[in-house]
Amino acid sequence: MVRVFCTKAMRKILLMLIFVGVIVMSAGANFSWRNDYIWQKTEAGFRSRQMGFGNVSTGNLSFADYTLEMDIEFKEFTQWGNMRVMVRQNGLFDSYSLNIDQNGLSLWRYDGRWDIGQSLATYHQRIGINEKNHLRLVVKGNSFQVDWNGKKVMSATDKLDKYPYGGALLRTEMAITEVSNINLQLERTVDEAKALNEMWQRVQKSHPLPPNPKPFKTAEEVGFNDMMLIYTGYYDNGAGDWNYLDALPLVAYLNQDFSIADSLFDAFLLLGIGSPNNRYFDAIRGGNPQTAGNLEDWLWYLDHIFAEKTQLAAFDKAKAKVNETLEKMAKAKVVIMIPNPLPAQQNFGEVEGEKLSFSSEGQGVEEAYKKRFKAVDWYVSEVEKRWHEADYKNLELLGFYWMTEDIGKPEETRLVRKVADYLHERDYKFYWIPYNKAPGYQGDYGFDCVFLQPNYMFNEQVAVTRFWHTYVDALTYGTNFEIEGEDSVMKDPMARQRYLNYLRAGVTLGYMNSAKAYYFGSKTLVKCALEDDPQIRGLYDQTYLFTRGKFAEKLW
Numbered sequence: 001m002v003r004v005f006c007t008k009a010m011r012k013i014l015l016m017l018i019f020v021g022v023i024v025m026s027a028g029a030n031f032s033w034r035n036d037y038i039w040q041k042t043e044a045g046f047r048s049r050q051m052g053f054g055n056v057s058t059g060n061l062s063f064a065d066y067t068l069e070m071d072i073e074f075k076e077f078t079q080w081g082n083m084r085v086m087v088r089q090n091g092l093f094d095s096y097s098l099n100i101d102q103n104g105l106s107l108w109r110y111d112g113r114w115d116i117g118q119s120l121a122t123y124h125q126r127i128g129i130n131e132k133n134h135l136r137l138v139v140k141g142n143s144f145q146v147d148w149n150g151k152k153v154m155s156a157t158d159k160l161d162k163y164p165y166g167g168a169l170l171r172t173e174m175a176i177t178e179v180s181n182i183n184l185q186l187e188r189t190v191d192e193a194k195a196l197n198e199m200w201q202r203v204q205k206s207h208p209l210p211p212n213p214k215p216f217k218t219a220e221e222v223g224f225n226d227m228m229l230i231y232t233g234y235y236d237n238g239a240g241d242w243n244y245l246d247a248l249p250l251v252a253y254l255n256q257d258f259s260i261a262d263s264l265f266d267a268f269l270l271l272g273i274g275s276p277n278n279r280y281f282d283a284i285r286g287g288n289p290q291t292a293g294n295l296e297d298w299l300w301y302l303d304h305i306f307a308e309k310t311q312l313a314a315f316d317k318a319k320a321k322v323n324e325t326l327e328k329m330a331k332a333k334v335v336i337m338i339p340n341p342l343p344a345q346q347n348f349g350e351v352e353g354e355k356l357s358f359s360s361e362g363q364g365v366e367e368a369y370k371k372r373f374k375a376v377d378w379y380v381s382e383v384e385k386r387w388h389e390a391d392y393k394n395l396e397l398l399g400f401y402w403m404t405e406d407i408g409k410p411e412e413t414r415l416v417r418k419v420a421d422y423l424h425e426r427d428y429k430f431y432w433i434p435y436n437k438a439p440g441y442q443g444d445y446g447f448d449c450v451f452l453q454p455n456y457m458f459n460e461q462v463a464v465t466r467f468w469h470t471y472v473d474a475l476t477y478g479t480n481f482e483i484e485g486e487d488s489v490m491k492d493p494m495a496r497q498r499y500l501n502y503l504r505a506g507v508t509l510g511y512m513n514s515a516k517a518y519y520f521g522s523k524t525l526v527k528c529a530l531e532d533d534p535q536i537r538g539l540y541d542q543t544y545l546f547t548r549g550k551f552a553e554k555l556w
């Protein structure tokens with residue numbers, strides 16, 4: 001199976017471009033198809049403009065039975081190249097999927113991730129380049145029929161009938177793909193609200209709670225109640241620069257006249273995706289080892305967050321103002337990211353007189369491991385040194401955050417556990433926030449708390465049942481929740497409702513009063529605080545009530 005790497009870092013880059021095109025593909029059906037930036041419109045359909053992972057989608061949970069037809073032509077394959085025709089979408093990998101690659105077709109039911117699910121049928125036929133093939137896929141009840149170039153090649157039934165409703169999505173993966181003459185004939189629909197309620201009831205039976213649930217961790221265990229992610233990496237538009245006025249609406253809860261009414265978030269995670277040198281702290285981009293961060297980038301980040309008047313200094317000043325106004329002496333907790341010393345980096349730079357390479361090439365796995373840890377040791381020590389020199393009066397360095405959002409290989413597991421022991425010996429806490437069903441999300445690495453990303457916010461085809469799946473995972477593995485928002489809430493009423501569903505789910509599932517992390521793009525919640533529009537400003541107010549355990553709405 002193709003390994004899909006989807007981090008928050010990647011989302012931040014891609015979501016600025018996603019849904020840039022809408023095209024009506026079938027005059028008879030009159031359905032709009034939304035495409036992300038990987039796909040470009042053509043006269044007859046869509047063509048992927050580059051290697052990568054791209055989606056074209058339509059529909060929602062009101063879609064029940066339908067027939068989907070199209071012509072498919074691959075212009076170029078990598079060895080992992082394929083196209084997925086995903087139907088009954090309840091989330092990207094909460095769906096049925098017809099996978100088409102060079103070796104033929106396979107029909108799957110996915111259960112949350114590309115490598116978790118059930119194979120329903122297969123058809124082996126070599127599929128070449130520049131060959132136009134016609135697909136007809138019939139979705140009816142819990143049965144599926146696949147016709148390929150006019151020939152019936154597969155039929156299957158899912159006994160679980162896990163996804164009775166949902167739209168369609170065309171996903172190209174590491175292939176230059178062209179689809180044309182798309183025609184979706186919708187044969188049965190349902191009331192969407194009714195479908196949502198039915199799916200919620202259904203998911204509780206198909207994914208029951210664990211027999212010995214592990215409770216959510218509390219603020220006393222974790223070190224804070226509500227931690228906001230503060231993106232302080234490099235952005236062309238300066239979004240990674242935080243001044244006092246940026247920090248104040250998050251450190252304080254502001255009245256509509258911008259006077260300080262209360263404190264708001266009690267902890268802040270400073271993290272960055274990349275540096276001005278187009279190198280990254282979490283993962284390489286496009287398979288290019290030259291995009292792995294090096295010592296120059298790590299030093300840039302430290303210089304950036306310890307700047308004289310911005311970033312940490314700005315939050316220190318904002319907390320001082322809140323303490324003065326409320327007549328308190330509380331300190332805001334600070335968590336700082338640890339960049340991943342990426343194995344692709346063969347020339348990190350010189351640390352304590354030693355030139356470091358993180359690759360096993362030419363030195364072996366053990367030596368690479370030692371040098372990766374040495375870089376982490378140097379980085380943490382440098383944070384400590386600069387923190388003591390800055391002498392912030394209103395901030396407390398609580399711990400560190402592992403930047404990469406999946407832990408999929410044994411060498412990564414070993415390194416992270418070593419770092420956890422090292423930090424605990426120095427009386428720091430250690431945190432992680434994996435994306436939904438990320439490799440390793442269920443593992444034990446020594447983190448003081450793991451916050452699971454539901455990833456419900458970022459795709460309108462993801463159903464609220466995602467919260468139940470995340471809830472079961474949390475109670476199974478002893479993890480907590482991340483709350484997720486995005487800049488789309490500033491313009492899209494449906495996006496605002498999706499954000500509020502995180503808060504409603506917190507009441508319904510009981511994680512409102514546990515320790516939580518919050519992702520809200522870069523400064524979006526700050527923008528909400530300053531808005532005159534009551535619908536947008538209301539998100540800020542409702543978030544404050546949620547942090548205080550006073551938000552009352554439920555999902556149902």
